[in-house]
Amino acid sequence: MPESETEIAVADPNAPASDSPAVTTTRTVEVIVYLVLLGFALLLGYDNWRSGMGWAKDGPQSGYLPFYLCVLLAGASLFGLAVAFGQRTREATTFVTRDQLRRVMQVFVPTFLFCLLMQWLGLYVASLVLVAGFMRFVGRIAWWKSLLTSFLFALIMFVTFDVAFDVIMPKGPIEALFGR
Amino acid sequence: MEALNLLLHGFAVLLTWKIMMMMMIGLVLGIFVGVLPGLGGPNGVAILLPLTFTMDPTTAIVMLSCIYWGALFGGAITSILFNIPGEAWSVATTFDGYPMAQQGKAAEALTAAFTSSFIGSLVAVLLITFLAPRIASFALKFGPPEFFAVYLLTFCSFVGLGREAKHKTLISMVVGLLLAAVGMDTVSGQLRMTFGFDPLLRGVNFLVAVIGLFGISEILLTMEERLALRGHAAAISLRVVLKVWKEMPRYWVTLLRSSAIGCWLGITPGGAIAASFMGYNLAKRFSKDPGSFGKGRIEGVFAPETAAHASGTSALLPMLALGIPGSGTAAILLGGLMVWGLNPGPLLFVEHKDFVWGLIASMYLGNVVGLVLVLTTVPIFAAVLRVPFAAIAPMIVVSCAIGAFAIQNAMFDVWLMLLFGVVGYVFKKIGIPLAPFTLALVLGNRCEDAFRLSMIGAGGDLRVFWSNGLVGSITTLAFTLLFWPLIGRIFEGAGRLLRPVKT
Numbered sequence: 081m082p083e084s085e086t087e088i089a090v091a092d093p094n095a096p097a098s099d100s101p102a103v104t105t106t107r108t109v110e111v112i113v114y115l116v117l118l119g120f121a122l123l124l125g126y127d128n129w130r131s132g133m134g135w136a137k138d139g140p141q142s143g144y145l146p147f148y149l150c151v152l153l154a155g156a157s158l159f160g161l162a163v164a165f166g167q168r169t170r171e172a173t174t175f176v177t178r179d180q181l182r183r184v185m186q187v188f189v190p191t192f193l194f195c196l197l198m199q200w201l202g203l204y205v206a207s208l209v210l211v212a213g214f215m216r217f218v219g220r221i222a223w224w225k226s227l228l229t230s231f232l233f234a235l236i237m238f239v240t241f242d243v244a245f246d247v248i249m250p251k252g253p254i255e256a257l258f259g260r
Numbered sequence: 261m262e263a264l265n266l267l268l269h270g271f272a273v274l275l276t277w278k279i280m281m282m283m284m285i286g287l288v289l290g291i292f293v294g295v296l297p298g299l300g301g302p303n304g305v306a307i308l309l310p311l312t313f314t315m316d317p318t319t320a321i322v323m324l325s326c327i328y329w330g331a332l333f334g335g336a337i338t339s340i341l342f343n344i345p346g347e348a349w350s351v352a353t354t355f356d357g358y359p360m361a362q363q364g365k366a367a368e369a370l371t372a373a374f375t376s377s378f379i380g381s382l383v384a385v386l387l388i389t390f391l392a393p394r395i396a397s398f399a400l401k402f403g404p405p406e407f408f409a410v411y412l413l414t415f416c417s418f419v420g421l422g423r424e425a426k427h428k429t430l431i432s433m434v435v436g437l438l439l440a441a442v443g444m445d446t447v448s449g450q451l452r453m454t455f456g457f458d459p460l461l462r463g464v465n466f467l468v469a470v471i472g473l474f475g476i477s478e479i480l481l482t483m484e485e486r487l488a489l490r491g492h493a494a495a496i497s498l499r500v501v502l503k504v505w506k507e508m509p510r511y512w513v514t515l516l517r518s519s520a521i522g523c524w525l526g527i528t529p530g531g532a533i534a535a536s537f538m539g540y541n542l543a544k545r546f547s548k549d550p551g552s553f554g555k556g557r558i559e560g561v562f563a564p565e566t567a568a569h570a571s572g573t574s575a576l577l578p579m580l581a582l583g584i585p586g587s588g589t590a591a592i593l594l595g596g597l598m599v600w601g602l603n604p605g606p607l608l609f610v611e612h613k614d615f616v617w618g619l620i621a622s623m624y625l626g627n628v629v630g631l632v633l634v635l636t637t638v639p640i641f642a643a644v645l646r647v648p649f650a651a652i653a654p655m656i657v658v659s660c661a662i663g664a665f666a667i668q669n670a671m672f673d674v675w676l677m678l679l680f681g682v683v684g685y686v687f688k689k690i691g692i693p694l695a696p697f698t699l700a701l702v703l704g705n706r707c708e709d710a711f712r713l714s715m716i717g718a719g720g721d722l723r724v725f726w727s728n729g730l731v732g733s734i735t736t737l738a739f740t741l742l743f744w745p746l747i748g749r750i751f752e753g754a755g756r757l758l759r760p761v762k763t
Contacts, residue, residue, distance in 0.1 A: 092649075096484065110690045117431060124438060127453050140715060142445040142452055145708055146438060153434045156427045163427070175689060180484040184685075187483050191476070191657050191681075195674050198661065207658040211651070219650020233655055237662070246314050247666045 096179030106175045110164045118157040125150030186218050202252030208234040270617030286323040287630050290330015295641050301331040302588040303474040307659045310666035317600040318615050322622040329626045333634045336373040342491030349568040352540040356560025366494035371504040376562040378631045380569035383519035385623040388577045395581040399606035404713035405724050409734035411707040414584050420744035424693045433696040439464040440704025447712050459672035466595045466702045468664045468673045469680050475660040476681025495639045514543045518563045522570025539567025591698045
């Protein structure tokens, strides 16, 4: 079979190294998550207790089910805490290594900025900036390729959503110049 | 044979240029979604959902379900050629699929995977065609107590039968139910858990949460991994296809067994991943030569793929008949139904015949067209993987943002999506399952309504859930499943048979 001999290979030069030091262990994160959930349960539980968690003549009041859900959540979180503290003796598994965290932040921070930009520049311009910037700075792809791709992408999105499917997206000053 | 007539009617609904075109677009997008790293069935459907907001419901569901079929087909491509399972349920396909590709039999493996997926979903669709209308017409007699009992059964079976630690499943489900309750209380009109914050009045939108949990968090997770890949390019020739098809009838037992397992696990909530492993393990166990599995045996591709597709498809059965999704993707489709203004549940079969039968007919047609499409275009889609992830990731982010914004035209939802992205990332890494959350968020309100309506009807008497044979047995079954792990310990011996074979 000659055609299956051709290989597809994609390199990932800035891949996270496998020996990168750990930032936190899974157990630490678990404990934090359970504590947050516990706080969440207390907060919502209090709100539901305030709005009435009793049993009226015709059945439960509006806070009844959510209140007991909060009790369940608090219970499960406490149980989770107990389990997490119980496994102290075992070898801790890594939650995320430093390299991995760096890569995750490489996506998360631009995404956050994109959401911010979207409010002033509108979705299409913000997406142009995001795609081009990400390809250039994270992917290290040539400028012309990045710009061309992002422009085409933003254009296709605009035509698909705004023109063809009538889905209204936030727009900024640049779209206004073209009268859309 | 009323079902057949209605099915023919469904085909008649489908055969318009517009729907056929949307179907092709859906399939192509779906295969893309399945092939791309960091995207899979549920994410793809969730992200592409906003495309359908302005369509009529039938066109919309046909397109969305075709995205789903496409994603299922696409997942097999990367599993076999690159040893990268696009989805948890295609992990089992890599066991024998990748060795086959290494031996230069990639085309055979791909043909086997596509064909067996096709057979699996065909069996499941047949089941839906003939079983779903009956269940729906039976469920028409359900009152609020019965519906609450069915919801309870769904939730309890997730906790009792799920593979994750029980408290983690419980947390995921309870958080989902709580978030579903945020906003206006539908029975008394009181505000709950909004803390005077206006955007929360509408509540937490299900689709926004899903786009964050499955779209954004999946990109974060994908970035963590080494994205380099190496694999085989393959084209499928007609000769290979015919050769595999000629071999196929020999494995009819495996195909049938896997289809049955898939259908069963698909209907019970949370079983899609288990299905492919169980299909594989059982094929291995009953094989005359179990040692040859994992070394590139074609049966090892047939078994998990058939089961995975059968379960993926049959997960739509409870969604159509009862309004209860059997899988994450089915839950998203259910969310779609609500956006298009349909009320999921047994009444769908009475009030929206065009919609239901159009969807069922599209399952037949979509799978046939999908099979032909993947068999002919594999090289193109495999080449998609050459596109660097640095170009794909931001595009996925933009699509997610469009999806989240479009649902309610609210910027708040975009931020919520980002928050759910982080939550999904952390939850996945510490092993809190997301499927129960999804299910609870989409069913939460209706579940609470059912409970409170039955309480109002019964004057606050909890015994209403055991007031007749039907509701009583469903409620009892729910509690049995909830405590199944405890009960199961008693039947330890029977359980041992289903456990995975040590490899």
